[in-house]
Amino acid sequence: MKRILSIIALLLVSAAASAQEYDSPEYVSLGREAARSAVVPYPSAEEAFTRGAGRVRSLYMRPVTEWTRTEEADATVFTSKYVIPFSWLSRLAILYVDEASGAYEVLINGKKVGYAANAFSPAEFNVTKASKEDMNTIQIRILKEHWSSRMEDFVEQREPRVGEVYVMSQPTIRVRDVVHNTRVDMNSENATVEIGIVVKTESLNPKKARIHYELVAPDTTVVTHGHRDITLGMREEDTVKLMAQIPYVLTWCADMPVRYRLNLKTQIEGRYAEYQSHLIGFRTVETNEEGDFKINGIPTDLLYRDFDPQKVTDKDIVAARVLQYNAVRFTAGAVPQNVYRMCDSLGMYVITQMPINTSKSGISRRVGGNPSNDPKWKKAYLDRVETVYRTTRNNACVIGYVMAEESSNGINLYESYLRLKALEQKRPVIYIESAGEWNSD
Numbered sequence: 318m319k320r321i322l323s324i325i326a327l328l329l330v331s332a333a334a335s336a337q338e339y340d341s342p343e344y345v346s347l348g349r350e351a352a353r354s355a356v357v358p359y360p361s362a363e364e365a366f367t368r369g370a371g372r373v374r375s376l377y378m379r380p381v382t383e384w385t386r387t388e389e390a391d392a393t394v395f396t397s398k399y400v401i402p403f404s405w406l407s408r409l410a411i412l413y414v415d416e417a418s419g420a421y422e423v424l425i426n427g428k429k430v431g432y433a434a435n436a437f438s439p440a441e442f443n444v445t446k447a448s449k450e451d452m453n454t455i456q457i458r459i460l461k462e463h464w465s466s467r468m469e470d471f472v473e474q475r476e477p478r479v480g481e482v483y484v485m486s487q488p489t490i491r492v493r494d495v496v497h498n499t500r501v502d503m504n505s506e507n508a509t510v511e512i513g514i515v516v517k518t519e520s521l522n523p524k525k526a527r528i529h530y531e532l533v534a535p536d537t538t539v540v541t542h543g544h545r546d547i548t549l550g551m552r553e554e555d556t557v558k559l560m561a562q563i564p565y566v567l568t569w570c571a572d573m574p575v576r577y578r579l580n581l582k583t584q585i586e587g588r589y590a591e592y593q594s595h596l597i598g599f600r601t602v603e604t605n606e607e608g609d610f611k612i613n614g615i616p617t618d619l620l621y622r623d624f625d626p627q628k629v630t631d632k633d634i635v636a637a638r639v640l641q642y643n644a645v646r647f648t649a650g651a652v653p654q655n656v657y658r659m660c661d662s663l664g665m666y667v668i669t670q671m672p673i674n675t676s677k678s679g680i681s682r683r684v685g686g687n688p689s690n691d692p693k694w695k696k697a698y699l700d701r702v703e704t705v706y707r708t709t710r711n712n713a714c715v716i717g718y719v720m721a722e723e724s725s726n727g728i729n730l731y732e733s734y735l736r737l738k739a740l741e742q743k744r745p746v747i748y749i750e751s752a753g754e755w756n757s758d
Contacts, residue, residue, distance in 0.1 A: 342464050342688070342697040348423070348431035350411070350441040352707035353494040353515075355654060358487050358591040362582065365592035370658065372483055376404065377591065381455060381482040392422070392458035393477035399455060401448045405486045408590075409519060412442045412455070415480035416651035418472075420463040424456040434465045434697060437651040437672035438704040443519070444484065457482070467688060468697065471649035471674040471722070480651065488590035490518040490526045490549060492581055495711065496556075499568065499599040503614045507562045510599045512579065516547050517554040524549050527584040528557055535567065535575045544584075568613045569598030569713040571643040574664030576713070598661055598713025604745045604758060610716065612666075619644040619666060626650040631659045638663045649674050649722055660714035667714040668747075671702050671733075676723035690727025698729040699736055706740055720748040720756070731756050 359365040360376040374380055384395040401410060412423065412430075416437055423431035425447035433440045436459075459477045466472070494515040501508045512532070518524040526549075531542040541561045549555060567575050579595040603611040610617045621644035622637050629647070634656060637645060644666035652669070660667050675687050682690040689698070702720060709715045718741075720733055730748060734756035737746045745758035 340464060342434075342694045345434045345697055345700040346432060346440075347429075348442050349433055350443060351493075352438070352704045353441075354496075354708060354711035356492065356494060356593060358485060358491075358593060360592070362580065362592045362594075365594040366578075366580065369594045369596055370654075372481060376402075377486040379484050381484060384479060386477070389458070391462065392460050395457045395459070395477075395479045397455050397482075399453050399484045401450050401453060401484075403450060406450060408445075408486045408488050409443060409491065410445045410448045411485050411487060412444045413481075413483050413485065414440050414442075414457065415482065415654060417457065417480060418459055418475055418478045419469070420460045420465045421479075422456075422458040422460070424458065426454055427456075434463070435672065435701050435704060436465075437469070437649075438701070439654070439708050440704075445519075448484075455482075465697070467678065468673055468675055468694075468701070469649075470677045471672070481654075488583060488585055489520050490516065490524040490583070490585060491591065492528065492583060492593055493517040493554065495579065495581075495593075495595050495597075497597055497599065497711065499601050501565060501568065501601050501614050506565055508565050508568050508599060508601075508613075510561050510563055512559040512561075512597075514545075514557040514559070514581065515554065516549065516557060517552075518549040519552055520549075521551050523551070525585075526590075529582045529584065530557075530559060531580040532559070532561055533578045533580065534563070535577065540577070563599060565613070567599075569600040569664070570612050570615075571617075571664040571666060574598060574662060574713070576661065595711075596661070597711070600713055602716045602744045604717075608745075608758070612716070617643075621646050621666070621668070623648060626652040626656070629653075629656055631655065634659045634663060634665055638665055644668065644716075646670070646719070657709065657712045657714060661712055665714055666716045667712070668717045668719060669705060669709055669715050670719045671705050671721055673698065673701055673721035674723055675721075675725065678725070680725045682725060682727050687725035687727065689721070689725045689729050692728055695729050695732055698733045702733045702737055703740065706737060710741065715744070717745045717747060720746055721750075723750055726751055726754055726756070 355370040358377045384397045387394045420434045430447045431442035496513040498511045529544040532540040545557045576596040576598045581593040583590045626647045646668040649670045649672050678687040688694040748757040751757040
């Protein structure tokens, strides 16, 4: 009897500790994959070429739609269904949530598989084990009372919503991300581009794969092509690196937003497991001490308009471009991925705003004041700035970051600035309310 009571007491203590941890800004996610740029797998080279990063239904991508909404005491619950076909059973199932109206939990077939305190950046969750063949039930629970709302004073009306959601399938050893860098020499007719293909395996045993690559210029000239063999240990990740020369005149800018196409295919045990196609604009960004921009080494004036990311449409971006604006700045919030793609295609420069606004907490840095100077909020700040960076860094249009807005200043914004500068040494990191302190370029 004593043993049973001890077990019950232990469970109650664990539950209380878990709830306490869940309510802390030190607990920012559960089951969330490392943030990455847009990756959409396809079953054929033709589909990958035609659709690229578009979220279009295919054998390996299933949009989740037709949500029903119910209310619970602590959450607004959005429920829907998705199907796992037989062909996915030896592969990964990854859930993508573009954004939501607030912190949320993810349940698959009644089992909690994920949680994200930051609902204003894309998040992915590995739902392979929680899913079953054929029909599955998904619930996204938008939490009604959550500490993260204190960082989101940019939200005027918190009407519960869920953005774009889909489930996609990738092989056990997969191309997880693509990163790139450009170097220009004003005395040369060429620019040097570096591409990193990030490959990861979820297998518990060593896995081998052959990654085929092809970089194609806008005029369909093949710049470079070939393949690399890679062997990864248990749940290991590594990067395949490529380098090539492209004409300087074909670097990406507002006047000439040319993009190259990187075609990838993964071969495992002789069979092709997935295809991807990425449109990449190669360009450089620099700023001087006066804050002047240089794009590809050339001084560039920015004529920009502000947009609310919750209201902006593709048509708004096109209209701004027609009116000779060459840049947009989004206020805090979730920017739709199709808007970034539109800016890439039109040559519209973007200053991206991190989803941090603590203006209602005032400017005091004392205990109980603005969370920007409270060390226990450090993880929440770092998570937001790093997630936004990693999900937007491949967009040629993104030329700078605004770290926060109206959020006083303090240790968390100092640390956020240092983290961003460690990740990105060229694009400027700006905090307008820094009041002359060092954590703004």
